[in-house]
Each structure stands twice: as C-alpha cells, then as structure tokens.
Amino acid sequence: MSNILTQTAAPADSAKPQSRNYWIGVLRRIGREKVTVVCGLILLAILLLAVLAPWVVGADPYKTSMIRRLLPIGSSGYLLGTDELGRDMIARLAYGGRMSLLIGVMPVLIAFVIGSTVGIFAGYAGGRINMAIMRLLDVFYAFPSVLLAVAIAGALGQGVSNSILALTLIFIPQLTRIAESVTTQVRSLDYVEAARMSGASSLTIIRVHILGNVLGPIFVYATGLVSVSMILASGLSFLGLGVKPPEPEWGLMLNTLRSAIYVNPWVAALPGAMIFITSMCFNLMADGIRSAMEVTE
Amino acid sequence: MSNLITVSDLTVTFGGARPVHAVNGVSFTVGTGEVLGLLGESGCGKSVTLRSLIRLHPPRRTTYGGRIEVDGQDILGMDEEQLCRYRGAVTSMIFQEPLLAFDPVYSIGRQIGEAIRRHTGIDARAAEAEAIRLLDRVQIPQAAKRYHAYPHEMSGGMRQRAMIALALSCRPKLLLADEPTTALDATVQIQILLLLRELQREMGLSIIFVTHDIGVAVEISDRVAVMYAGRIIEQGPIADIISAPAHPYTQGLLASTVTQNMRGSRLEAIPGAPPDLANLPVGCAFADRCRQASAQCRAAPPPYDSRLGRGLACFHPLTESVAP
Amino acid sequence: MSTDLLLPTAEDRGGPAQPILLVKGLRKYFPLGSSLFGRNRGAVHAVDGVDITVPKRTTLGIVGESGCGKSTTARLLTRLIEPDDGEVIFDGEAVGTHGGISIKELRRNLQLVFQDSFASLNPRMTIERAIAFGPQVHGLPAKEAVERSRDLLGRVGLEPNRFGGRYPHELSGGQRQRVNIARALAFNPRLIILDESVSALDKSVQAQVLNLLMDLKDELKLTYLFISHDLNVVQYISDHVMVMYLGQVVEVGPVEEVYRHPRHPYTQALLSAVPSLDPHHRTERTPLTGDPPNPINPPPGCRFRDRCPKAHAVCASIAPPSVVVGTDHSVACLMADPASGHPDAI
Numbered sequence: 001m002s003n004i005l006t007q008t009a010a011p012a013d014s015a016k017p018q019s020r021n022y023w024i025g026v027l028r029r030i031g032r033e034k035v036t037v038v039c040g041l042i043l044l045a046i047l048l049l050a051v052l053a054p055w056v057v058g059a060d061p062y063k064t065s066m067i068r069r070l071l072p073i074g075s076s077g078y079l080l081g082t083d084e085l086g087r088d089m090i091a092r093l094a095y096g097g098r099m100s101l102l103i104g105v106m107p108v109l110i111a112f113v114i115g116s117t118v119g120i121f122a123g124y125a126g127g128r129i130n131m132a133i134m135r136l137l138d139v140f141y142a143f144p145s146v147l148l149a150v151a152i153a154g155a156l157g158q159g160v161s162n163s164i165l166a167l168t169l170i171f172i173p174q175l176t177r178i179a180e181s182v183t184t185q186v187r188s189l190d191y192v193e194a195a196r197m198s199g200a201s202s203l204t205i206i207r208v209h210i211l212g213n214v215l216g217p218i219f220v221y222a223t224g225l226v227s228v229s230m231i232l233a234s235g236l237s238f239l240g241l242g243v244k245p246p247e248p249e250w251g252l253m254l255n256t257l258r259s260a261i262y263v264n265p266w267v268a269a270l271p272g273a274m275i276f277i278t279s280m281c282f283n284l285m286a287d288g289i290r291s292a293m294e295v296t297e
Numbered sequence: 298m299s300n301l302i303t304v305s306d307l308t309v310t311f312g313g314a315r316p317v318h319a320v321n322g323v324s325f326t327v328g329t330g331e332v333l334g335l336l337g338e339s340g341c342g343k344s345v346t347l348r349s350l351i352r353l354h355p356p357r358r359t360t361y362g363g364r365i366e367v368d369g370q371d372i373l374g375m376d377e378e379q380l381c382r383y384r385g386a387v388t389s390m391i392f393q394e395p396l397l398a399f400d401p402v403y404s405i406g407r408q409i410g411e412a413i414r415r416h417t418g419i420d421a422r423a424a425e426a427e428a429i430r431l432l433d434r435v436q437i438p439q440a441a442k443r444y445h446a447y448p449h450e451m452s453g454g455m456r457q458r459a460m461i462a463l464a465l466s467c468r469p470k471l472l473l474a475d476e477p478t479t480a481l482d483a484t485v486q487i488q489i490l491l492l493l494r495e496l497q498r499e500m501g502l503s504i505i506f507v508t509h510d511i512g513v514a515v516e517i518s519d520r521v522a523v524m525y526a527g528r529i530i531e532q533g534p535i536a537d538i539i540s541a542p543a544h545p546y547t548q549g550l551l552a553s554t555v556t557q558n559m560r561g562s563r564l565e566a567i568p569g570a571p572p573d574l575a576n577l578p579v580g581c582a583f584a585d586r587c588r589q590a591s592a593q594c595r596a597a598p599p600p601y602d603s604r605l606g607r608g609l610a611c612f613h614p615l616t617e618s619v620a621p
Numbered sequence: 622m623s624t625d626l627l628l629p630t631a632e633d634r635g636g637p638a639q640p641i642l643l644v645k646g647l648r649k650y651f652p653l654g655s656s657l658f659g660r661n662r663g664a665v666h667a668v669d670g671v672d673i674t675v676p677k678r679t680t681l682g683i684v685g686e687s688g689c690g691k692s693t694t695a696r697l698l699t700r701l702i703e704p705d706d707g708e709v710i711f712d713g714e715a716v717g718t719h720g721g722i723s724i725k726e727l728r729r730n731l732q733l734v735f736q737d738s739f740a741s742l743n744p745r746m747t748i749e750r751a752i753a754f755g756p757q758v759h760g761l762p763a764k765e766a767v768e769r770s771r772d773l774l775g776r777v778g779l780e781p782n783r784f785g786g787r788y789p790h791e792l793s794g795g796q797r798q799r800v801n802i803a804r805a806l807a808f809n810p811r812l813i814i815l816d817e818s819v820s821a822l823d824k825s826v827q828a829q830v831l832n833l834l835m836d837l838k839d840e841l842k843l844t845y846l847f848i849s850h851d852l853n854v855v856q857y858i859s860d861h862v863m864v865m866y867l868g869q870v871v872e873v874g875p876v877e878e879v880y881r882h883p884r885h886p887y888t889q890a891l892l893s894a895v896p897s898l899d900p901h902h903r904t905e906r907t908p909l910t911g912d913p914p915n916p917i918n919p920p921p922g923c924r925f926r927d928r929c930p931k932a933h934a935v936c937a938s939i940a941p942p943s944v945v946v947g948t949d950h951s952v953a954c955l956m957a958d959p960a961s962g963h964p965d966a967i
Contacts, residue, residue, distance in 0.1 A: 189740050189741075190735045190737055190740040190741035191740065191741050191742050191743045191751075193701055193735070193741075194733070194735065194741050194742075194801075194804070195743075195754065196701060197699055197701065197728055197732065197733055198728060198754060198755040198758050198759075198808070199724070199725040199728040199729065199755075199758055199759065200754070200758040204758065208746075208754065209743050209746075212743075212745040212746075213743070213744065213745055338823035338824065338825065338826075339794075339823055436910075452912035453687075453912060454911070454912040455912065482686035482687055482850065482912070482913055483686065483850065483852070483891060483894040483895060484686060484890060484891065484894045484907075484908065484909045484913070485912055485913075486894070486896070487894045487896065487904055487907050487908070488907045488909075488910065490896070490904075491904065491905075491906075491907055509823065509824065510824075510896065511824075511898065512895065512896025512897065512898055513896050515896060515897060515898055515899070515900050515903065516896045516897060516903055516904060535900045536900040536901065539898070539899075539900055549825065550824065550825060553824055553825045553827070553828035554824050554828075554898075555824075555827070555828070555831070555851075555853045555854045555856075555857045556853055556898055557853060557856060557880075559853075559857050560856060560857050560876075560877075563832060563835070564828040564831055564832050564857075565828070566825060566826075566828035566829040566832055567825040567828075568829075570793050570795065570796075570826070
C-alpha cells in the first residue's frame with residue numbers, strides 16, 4: 001500500500017490517547033457539572049434514608065402521643081417536631097419517603113419499559129402501523145393527566161397498587177410518543193440505511209443500532225417524569241385515593257397536616273418541602289445527564 | 298488605488314476549556330473595486346477572518362488582536378451603535394445558506410425595504426420601489442410579483458440572488474462573501490458568480506470572497522490569499538498564484554485538484570491532515586506534510602514577507618523570485 | 622487478503638461479457654398529498670424510465686443537478702427504496718424475482734458508500750465493530766469478523782491498532798469516508814455504488830480517497846457506479862458517463878466522447894458551467910438561466926425544453942427517444958434524430 005496513505009494520520013492524532021467508552025465520557029462530563037452532582041448526591045441521601053429508615057431512625061413512625069402533638073422544630077428529642085397525632089416527623093418523613101419514592105418511580109419504570117417497546121416498534125415500522133398506534137395514543141393524550149389519574153384511581157379504588165397502575169397508564173402514552181419520535185429520527189439516518197444495506201434483519205438492526213442511540217434520550221425524559229409522578233402520587237394520596245392512613249406518605253401527610261397550618265406552619269410545610277426537593281433534584285439531574293449525553297466533542 | 302481595507306496582524310482566539318487559535322497573525326489589504334479571494338480548506342480560518350471584518354463572532358468568547366481598518370474606521374474598537382451604522386452601509390455580507398439571512402415570516406421584499414429605510418430614512422413607498430428595482434437588478438424574473446414572496450417559496454438560486462439584493466440595498470463599499478455558491482448546483486453557481494462580477498464592476502465594490510474551490514476563486518478574484526492553519530501562507534494576483542505557486546501547500550492544493558485531462562494519471566495528494574487549531578505546533582504548521590521541510594521550519598514559524606504585491610510565508614519556496 | 626477465505630468472494634457467474642448490472646425502465650414516483658379525500662395532487666417523478674448498462678470492472682459515472690434523480694436511483698438499485706416499475710438484472714440474474722437473486726444475496730454483491738461520512742456511522746459504535754457488523758450478519762463468527770475488519774482498516778490506510786477502537790466523532794471527514802469504504806468492502810462485493818462519496822471532502826483529502834478507490838478497483842476487481850455533481854472528478858474516475866435530468870437519462874456514452882462531443886444541450890450547458898481554471902479565460906456567459914426545476918408533474922414532451930436554447934415547437938409534443946449517435950454513445954434529444962421534425966436535426 002502506498003506510503004502516502006499509511007502516513008495519513010497527522011501527528012496531532014498520535015498525541016491523543018486511545019479513546020475510551022462513550023459512556024465513560026458521559027460520566028466524566030456529568031462529573032464536571034456541579035449542579036448535577038449535588039442533586040444526585042441529595043437524591044442518593046434521600047433514597048438511603050428511606051431504604052435504611054428502620055436502622056437509621058430510632059423513633060417509631062406509628063407511635064402517637066396526644067400530649068406531644070405539633071411540637072415545633074427543634075424540640076428536644078423531636079428534631080423536626082411532631083405531627084398532629086404526636087408522631088415524630090423525622091420518622092414520618094423517612095418512612096414516608098419509601099412510599100412516595102415507590103409510587104413516584106415504579107409507574108415511570110413500568111411505563112418506560114412498555115412505552116419504549118411500543119414506541120420503538122412504531123417508530124421503526126413507520127407508515128400505517130405507526131399512524132395507527134400513535135393516533136390510538138392520542139385518545140389518552142386528550143385527557144389532562146391529573147384528571148385522568150384521579151378518574152382511574154377513583155374507579156379502581158383506594159390503594160397503593162391502584163395508584164401505581166393509574167399513574168403507569170398516564171405515562172405510557174407520553175413515553176411512547178417520545179420513543180417513537182426519537183426512533184423515527186434515528187431511523188432515517190444513513191447508518192441505519194447502511195445497516196439495512198448489509199442485509200440484517202429488522203430485529204438485529206433495532207438491537208444493535210437503534211437501541212443504543214435511542215434509549216438514552218428516552219431515559220432522560222423518563223427521569224424528568226419521576227418528579228411529575230411523585231407530585232401526582234402525592235396528589236392522589238392527598239385526595240384520599242392512594243395510601244391509607246396511618247401509613248406515612250408525603251402527600252397524605254400534606255393533607256392531614258393541613259389543619260395544623262395555623263398552629264405550626266413549619267412542621268406542616270415539611271412534607272411539601274420534601275416533595276419539592278426530590279422533584280427538583282430529579283429534574284435538574286435529568287437536565288444535566290441530557291446535556292452530558294448530547295455533547296460529542 | 299487606495300486601500301479600502303487594511304488588516305494588520307489579526308489574531309482571533311475563541312475561549313473555552315481549550316482556547317482555539319483560529320486566526321494567527323493575518324495581514325492583507327484590499328483596494329477600492331478589488332476582489333480578494335480567501336482560499337483554503339476547512340479549518341484554515343478563512344471564514345473566521347471574514348466574520349471578524351464585520352464583528353460577527355460572539356463577543357464574550359472571542360478575543361481579537363491586531364487591527365482592522367475599513368474605510369478609515371477602526372473596526373475592532375467600535376461600540377454597538379457604531380457597528381450598527383457600519384453593518385449594511387459600509388460593509389455587507391452574504392452567506393452560504395440564504396435561508397439563514399431572511400426572516401421566514403416576512404416577505405423578502407419587505408425585509409429589503411426595511412433595511413433600506415433603516416439606513417437611508419426614505420419613506421415606505423420609495424423603499425418598495427427601490428427594493429423592486431434591486432430584485433430586478435439581480436435578475437429575479439417578475440420582480441414586482443416576487444417582492445411579496447416568502448423565503449421558503451423561492452428556489453435556492455433565487456434566494457441567493459435575493460440575499461445579494463439585500464446585501465447591496467444600502468450601497469456598501471465592501472461585500473463579504475462566505476462561500477455563497479458552495480451549496481448551489483453548477484449551472485446556478487456560474488450565474489451567481491457572473492452576476493457578482495457584473496454588480497462589482499457597476500458599483501465599484503470591493504469584495505472579499507471565501508471559498509475552498511480554486512475554480513470559483515479564479516472566476517471571481519483579482520488577487521487571492523491562500524490560508525492554512527490560521528495564517529496566510531501565500532498571496533498574490535490570481536494568475537501568478539495559479540501558474541507559479543511559491544508555497545508547497547499552494548502547489549499541493551493545485552496539484553491535488555482534479556481538472557480536465559488528468560485521466561489516467563495518479564493524483565498527487567498531500568499526505569496527512571491539517572493540524573488541530575487548539576494544539577498548533579511550534580514551527581511552521583505545514584512542516585509535517587511538506588516535502589521540503591527542514592529543521593529550521595520546525596523551530597519557528599516562517600515570517601510573512603510581502604513585497605511587490607506578493608506575500609509568502611515559507612523558508613523554502615518553490616519559486617526563487619519571491620524568496621525572502 | 623488472508624481473510625478472504627473466511628467469506629468467499631461471490632462468484633462471477635455471468636462471465637466477462639455479461640454486464641454486471643443491467644437496468645431497464647426503472648421508475649419511482651413519490652405521490653404528493655394524502656389520498657384521504659380521493660384528490661390526487663400528482664407525484665414527484667423522481668426516476669422516470671431509466672436504463673443502465675454497466676460492464677464488468679468499469680466505472681460508470683452518473684452526473685446531474687439537484688432533482689435529477691441520481692441519489693434516488695442509487696437507493697432503488699440497492700433496494701433501500703422499492704421501485705414502482707423496472708427490471709434490474711445483476712450479472713445475468715433478475716433481482717427480487719423467484720429464480721433470480723434474492724435481496725439478501727444482492728446485498729452481498731452490491732454495496733453503497735454514502736455522502737455524509739458522519740451520519741453513515743453509528744456514533745455509539747467503534748469503527749472496527751461497525752465494519753465487522755456486516756460480515757457478522759452474513760454468518761461470520763464475531764472474532765473472525767473483527768479480524769477481517771482490522772485487516773480492511775489497514776487496507777484503506779487506517780492503522781488498526783490506532784484507529785480500531787475509535788468512535789466516528791474522533792476521526793476526520795476523510796478518515797470516516799475510508800471507514801465507509803472499508804465497511805462496503807467487508808462484504809467482498811463486486812459492485813460498489815459511491816453516492817457523492819467524495820463531495821463533502823476537502824480537495825486534498827478528496828485526492829487521497831480517489832487514489833485509494835482507484836487502487837482498490839484494480840486490486841479487488843471491482844466495478845463502480847460513481848454518482849457526483851463534480852464533472853471533473855467524474856471525468857477522472859469514470860470510463861462511461863450518464864447524464865440525468867429530471868429523472869431521465871439525457872445522454873450516456875464513453876466519458877471522453879461525451880466530454881469532447883456532447884450532443885445534448887443540457888450536457889453542453891453542464892460542461893460549460895464548470896468554473897474555468899484559467900484566469901485569462903474566464904467564463905463570460907452563463908450557459909443556462911434559472912434553477913433546476915422540481916420533478917413534480919412534468920409536462921409532456923421533452924423535459925428540458927423550457928430551459929433549452931434550441932427548443933422548438935415539436936419538442937413539446939414528442940418525448941425524445943434515446944438515439945444512438947456513436948459507439949456506446951446515445952442521447953435523448955430530437956436534434957439527434959433526423960426524422961424527428963426538429964429544424965436543427967442532423
């Protein structure tokens with residue numbers, strides 16, 4: 001082979017190290033974004049607190065005490081005060097986190113799996129199949145999500161699993177739509193055409209070429225949905241449709257502490273603050289991950 | 298011929314994690330009514346140089362050095378208000394993608410009229426008449442009707458002509474052209490080039506035309522400056538550069554361009570690839586790809602020497618007449 | 622190549638005289654507007670009756686401007702789009718029909734190199750895996766496929782140890798195009814379609830890639846279909862050239878013959894539109910006015926007539942048939958046919 005071609009790479013190339021994995025690059029870029037890292041750490045802390053609650057928190061979230069009702073923040077023995085039935089707030093918030101996170105994350109997770117499958121299939125198939133699926137989903141889109149969630153949960157009855165089911169049904173159309181949209185974009189790119197040129201079957205092409213390029217954006221969108229899910233779940237509990245008392249759950253706690261707002265506003269605001277912090281962190285983290293994934297320098 | 302434009306030692310650096318030295322000491326002059334071609338491949342800094350003449354780069358990220366003087370005004374020292382008066386009236390620009398120059402929700406006639414009114418202050422009716430006259434001058438058929446057309450309704454060639462009309466609406470002295478024909482079909486490209494030549498002669502315009510295509514440079518330029526890695530490495534009248542290039546890169550560029558009657562022979566390709574602008578070598582940027590390179594070339598970049606209308610930055614030029 | 626034995630070269634079944642590609646009456650219309658209310662808004666006549674003959678181990682250049690249908694033709698030949706009509710015969714066997722050559726088989730013999738070097742590579746795949754994908758699809762075990770891929774990288778001038786593990790965004794345009802060529806070669810094809818494959822490259826890089834293509838053609842006994850808008854490059858690399866306009870072939874013949882004695886007014890216009898490289902003899906007149914039109918609902922007769930300097934009334938009523946004017950040289954113009962009724966006919 002001629003010398004001109006083997007000398008192809010300019011010296012600048014030899015200074016660059018052999019490239020590492022794309023995902024490692026993404027992680028590195030995320031690491032540089034302070035906001036994303038801080039949010040991630042906060043979420044991790046909340047998650048650990050919720051999961052390890054029995055071992056970390058000493059107090060019992062169910063133990064009521066009529067004398068110690070609505071103690072203010074900073075009271076001895078009850079750092080964050082007590083609720084309207086005298087239960088320790090730290091314990092309530094920690095144990096409540098378990099439920100809130102569960103009802104927040106599970107629907108999105110299930111909807112992610114189902115939505116991605118349907119959406120990728122619709123996006124890749126194109127044409128009439130795509131149209132049929134997407135127009136069907138439009139029917140669900142016509143309803144405002146909050147009302148639909150309440151309607152479904154109301155019809156199914158109170159309970160955690162019913163709430164999760166209701167929320168999953170809300171999120172499937174949204175995730176399907178985003179999956180279909182991204183897949184349609186990727187599918188028209190030349191490298192997918194090149195893969196078709198190689199005679200590969202559709203399944204192989206989806207597995208090798210499409211999934212890797214499509215799951216990323218869908219995942220980021222789903223992460224953003226978690227905060228919505230948590231707020232909707234809290235809303236459902238607030239309306240009496242989700243978790244049953246005396247189970248702790250942030251939305252439910254917001255409801256029951258409502259009447260305490262004039263007596264002890266700080267304690268009454270605590271569950272709301274938790275919902276707010278967790279949602280914000282999910283959102284900001286999703287943003288950071290998305291911009292880290294978009295950059296290809 | 299007096300010099301309308303004088304650029305001295307222009308440097309442009311873009312900030313960020315790794316600063317990119319896009320332009321590294323560029324000097325040239327353009328006289329009134331003269332066409333200068335800026336020729337080079339991707340990443341050589343020609344577009345960055347062009348855009349500096351109209352201060353089009355994002356102000357926060359860009360650091361300029363050196364001096365740019367157009368029609369007696371110091372461009373790098375201007376404030377926002379002076380720049381607004383300068384752009385369009387003294388210097389105008391046309392781009393590769395005409396859709397980017399026009400607002401999609403207004404008709405092109407209206408946009409041209411708006412530009413005229415902003416700089417000359419005449420009333421709407423007069424501006425409309427002038428805009429139609431301009432559209433006609435750039436050979437858009439049925440100009441009065443096309444006045445009301447929207448950008449997306451026109452074909453590529455028509456849009457490019459409309460953009461030229463917009464650029465010339467306020468009679469600038471200098472027209473900057475950033476590869477305006479690269480995206481056009483061959484038969485349309487030659488129409489646009491001839492149109493530009495005609496307008497240039499008629500209006501006594503100076504033009505600085507950026508291109509990567511030697512044929513286009515030949516068709517439009519009086520003089521050409523060849524750029525590589527952010528510097529001008531050779532400059533001179535177009536006929537001289539084409540027939541007797543002095544810099545090995547220019548010679549390599551000419552030799553590797555496919556022309557008629559090359560069939561059957563092997564193309565002389567320049568080995569290697571251009572350097573990374575964030576990581577420029579100490580000496581001559583072309584040394585690694587140059588057959589004539591010596592230790593001197595790698596130690597320090599060759600100085601740019603300009604005399605008798607020819608400029609050259611090379612320690613081992615191919616033609617003796619321009620040896621430093 | 623040592624790894625040739627792992628994936629056998631497709632055999633030359635037709636013999637040396639059989640053209641490797643024979644296309645008759647290729648047609649593809651893209652309908653406009655929905656037919657929901659039954660209203661037919663017409664169609665884009667992207668490819669409208671194209672005949673192609675490509676002898677083995679030659680290069681056919683296809684030139685034309687936007688809207689002429691050359692890229693659509695490439696996609697029709699590779700069956701990325703299904704043709705509406707027409708026969709495609711690959712080395713004597715009809716494509717896609719029962720008893721002929723299957724689409725999957727065709728894709729082992731015929732490959733395509735795209736124009737956009739970046740979009741044609743999966744950004745999340747290393748280039749050595751990207752090249753190995755094709756052979757794996759056709760049954761080669763993973764380890765051998767990667768070995769073959771590295772061998773090909775070396776063949777196209779990219780050292781496998783240095784480049785194999787890289788991602789597309791870490792390569793320059795010229796390097797990516799080499800990867801695309803290596804990927805096409807991984808199938809051991811006999812015909813490669815190059816769809817504007819060097820158009821987006823800098824001129825010096827273009828020269829490198831063209832040299833590579835010429836070397837590979839000799840070494841691997843390939844046939845090329847070279848689609849481009851750059852007439853100089855087409856003249857350099859092709860043996861025959863085909864000129865397309867609005868979905869039809871207007872002239873085809875040996876490249877030197879067509880370039881020196883173009884018979885169709887459009888070919889003449891295209892050739893004179895190439896910028897001059899002589900500063901003392903610049904182009905003074907434009908050969909054509911206006912933009913290339915859109916092939917939507919073309920009018921009857923010759924499609925070039927409203928831009929043709931030699932058009933005549935008869936051109937509006939008769940669609941010019943292809944007339945032989947020299948060895949292997951034919952043109953679709955009424956002026957070439959003495960019996961057509963055109964006053965300038967020879």
